[in-house]
Amino acid sequence: MPATHLKVNPIACSGHGVCAELLPELITLDEWGYPLVSDEPVPASLAKQAKRTVTDCPALALLLIKR
Amino acid sequence: MSTQRAIDLPSQEQRLLPPPGQPIIDLAEHIARYGPLPYRGGRGFLIDDVAEAGLTGRGGAAFPLHRKLTAVLNGNRPIVVANGAEGEPASAKDKSLLLLAPHLVLDGIQLAAEAVGADEAVLYSGVDQFAAAWLAGLITQRRAAAIDLVPTKLIAAPPRFIAGQESALANRISGKPALPAFTPPRVYQRGVDGRATLVSNVETLAHLSLIGRYGPAWFRTVGTRDEPGTAICTLRQTDGRVDLTEASLGTPLTSLLDLRRASAMLIGGYHGTWLPVGTAARLTLSNADLRAHGASVGAGVLAALPADRCGLRETARVARYLALESAGQCGPCRNGLPRIAGALAELADVAPPGHAPSQPGDLALIAHLRRWAGLVERRGACAHPDGTVRFVASALRTFGAEVGAHLRGRCTKPNPWPFLPISAAPTAEQDWW
Numbered sequence: 001m002p003a004t005h006l007k008v009n010p011i012a013c014s015g016h017g018v019c020a021e022l023l024p025e026l027i028t029l030d031e032w033g034y035p036l037v038s039d040e041p042v043p044a045s046l047a048k049q050a051k052r053t054v055t056d057c058p059a060l061a062l063l064l065i066k067r
Numbered sequence: 068m069s070t071q072r073a074i075d076l077p078s079q080e081q082r083l084l085p086p087p088g089q090p091i092i093d094l095a096e097h098i099a100r101y102g103p104l105p106y107r108g109g110r111g112f113l114i115d116d117v118a119e120a121g122l123t124g125r126g127g128a129a130f131p132l133h134r135k136l137t138a139v140l141n142g143n144r145p146i147v148v149a150n151g152a153e154g155e156p157a158s159a160k161d162k163s164l165l166l167l168a169p170h171l172v173l174d175g176i177q178l179a180a181e182a183v184g185a186d187e188a189v190l191y192s193g194v195d196q197f198a199a200a201w202l203a204g205l206i207t208q209r210r211a212a213a214i215d216l217v218p219t220k221l222i223a224a225p226p227r228f229i230a231g232q233e234s235a236l237a238n239r240i241s242g243k244p245a246l247p248a249f250t251p252p253r254v255y256q257r258g259v260d261g262r263a264t265l266v267s268n269v270e271t272l273a274h275l276s277l278i279g280r281y282g283p284a285w286f287r288t289v290g291t292r293d294e295p296g297t298a299i300c301t302l303r304q305t306d307g308r309v310d311l312t313e314a315s316l317g318t319p320l321t322s323l324l325d326l327r328r329a330s331a332m333l334i335g336g337y338h339g340t341w342l343p344v345g346t347a348a349r350l351t352l353s354n355a356d357l358r359a360h361g362a363s364v365g366a367g368v369l370a371a372l373p374a375d376r377c378g379l380r381e382t383a384r385v386a387r388y389l390a391l392e393s394a395g396q397c398g399p400c401r402n403g404l405p406r407i408a409g410a411l412a413e414l415a416d417v418a419p420p421g422h423a424p425s426q427p428g429d430l431a432l433i434a435h436l437r438r439w440a441g442l443v444e445r446r447g448a449c450a451h452p453d454g455t456v457r458f459v460a461s462a463l464r465t466f467g468a469e470v471g472a473h474l475r476g477r478c479t480k481p482n483p484w485p486f487l488p489i490s491a492a493p494t495a496e497q498d499w500w
Contacts, residue, residue, distance in 0.1 A: 010397035
């Protein structure tokens with residue numbers, strides 16, 4: 001089964017920073033306020049939280065992809 | 068197979084570029100020289116020949132053409148785009164090829180269109196409006212003579228560094244500004260107007276037109292086993308002369324550039340790699356050689372930096388240009404490239420020889436540069452930040468001694484004049500159209 005990863009659409013992202021607050025386990029912000037997303041697969045324990053973070057991104061710039 | 072046409076051209080290294088002063092622009096002369104356009108009579112047929120020839124893209128990425136052809140053949144309403152945007156200011160080979168041997172490119176467009184089953188093609192080019200008007204005339208003439216089976220539309224690429232990036236190209240041809248898009252989908256899946264789009268460099272298509280005529284075995288008579296054929300290179304010599312040459316892959320770099328008065332070589336243009344002259348002198352024009360040193364053939368831009376010029380100063384100028392050429396769509400690139408360029412400018416701007424040294428430079432500049440490089444890499448929709456970082460990082464490696472001197476407040480290079488060419492920065496949003 002393919003693992004789920006977080007991915008940012010960098011064009012859509014406007015650096016609100018909501019994602020880093022909702023999912024600090026996998027997302028931090030760089031010095032300009034843009035998300036640095038972990039390369040690791042999203043663990044099952046965070047799956048629900050990750051989904052929520054994706055839907056709450058005000059720019060709809062965060063994606064969950066299977067690979 | 069038309070190998071019986073043992074004209075002076077095919078097995079030689081000068082395949083695409085006509086002899087100096089003798090451009091082949093007349094359609095009848097072109098056909099007399101190369102023979103008629105060898106259509107295969109249906110989609111797909113040419114692709115095995117291309118695979119056997121081992122032709123790879125000459126626009127920079129060296130991607131195998133047959134794989135692109137196959138992907139587009141199986142896609143939705145295929146369309147072919149010949150990419151002659153050539154936004155790189157140090158490169159002249161695509162525009163030159165279009166002016167010196169336009170029919171080879173236009174032939175290649177037709178063969179590619181047949182191979183993928185496209186009913187439309189576009190020549191996306193960075194030539195000026197006068198050359199574009201002249202090219203439009205050639206296309207009309209070919210349609211009238213029933214040489215071209217599908218119509219080729221001419222679309223101007225804006226004079227921006229990244230205008231030829233494939234998703235920017237697809238946007239421009241779809242009637243939008245030439246800005247990169249978030250991928251996937253890649254253009255071979257959904258590109259121009261949502262169609263499966265073959266984007267191929269104009270030189271690649273010119274090679275295709277000769278593979279169609281003379282076959283894969285002929286194509287492989289020069290070059291190396293893994294990298295067959297020739298590539299057109301734009302050479303900037305230490306005396307400032309710019310040469311255009313067609314060289315077999317695997318040619319020693321020393322036979323292309325005169326390195327006697329050089330301190331370093333820039334390989335692959337402004338997304339490319341600086342190498343010390345001693346390293347470059349042992350290498351050949353091949354990715355097999357260059358990749359081991361973090362470089363690649365790219366689009367064939369090679370420049371020999373004169374020993375009296377400062378590589379840091381050159382890098383700072385080009386980095387500023389690259390920062391201004393960012394589309395500004397992605398936060399890390401929009402924020403990072405200007406900071407990288409600014410730090411380089413500060414590092415570069417110290418007292419020239421014969422003057423009292425400036426204040427010692429700030430070591431923290433180097434740490435900032437490294438951190439910002441890490442923060443922009445692989446975080447853009449296109450590879451502009453990655454290419455810029457590769458270029459800057461290679462400068463810090465190659466010009467390490469000069470970096471040390473600059474940090475102590477002096478430059479050891481006497482000649483302050485700019486060497487590498489850069490073009491005008493965008494001034495308005497309209498510049499992306």
